[in-house]
């Protein structure tokens with residue numbers, strides 16, 4: 001049992017540099033819980049919130065939603081990243097940011113639609 005929802009806790013969203021920045025958007029948390037429920041599988045947050053320094057270090061864009069606690073790079077146990085992205089694009093057609101990568105899926109709750117594909 002997480003302290004946010006059944007599957008998620010605040011510490012999972014914390015910036016990986018150890019600065020303590022761990023703000024997470026409520027809407028994002030709900031979306032992630034729905035993913036866990038839909039696939040009935042564990043969801044790992046590889047990267048959640050990021051401070052400016054860490055975001056720069058990992059090559060994040062200047063306006064990355066990770067800076068605002070509105071983004072998560074996730075993997076769903078036993079589910080291919082493309083399948084996760086397909087699900088998100090189907091359910092959130094016309095909204096949010098969804099990015100396809102080789103080993104994870106990016107989801108953010110920005111107020112406009114964005115899609116990108118960084119797969120090799």
Ligand SMILES: [Zn+2]
Pocket residue numbers: 015016017018019020021050051052054
């Ligand atoms: Zn940090």
Ligand SMILES: [Zn+2]
Pocket residue numbers: 047066071072073106107
């Ligand atoms: Zn991301």
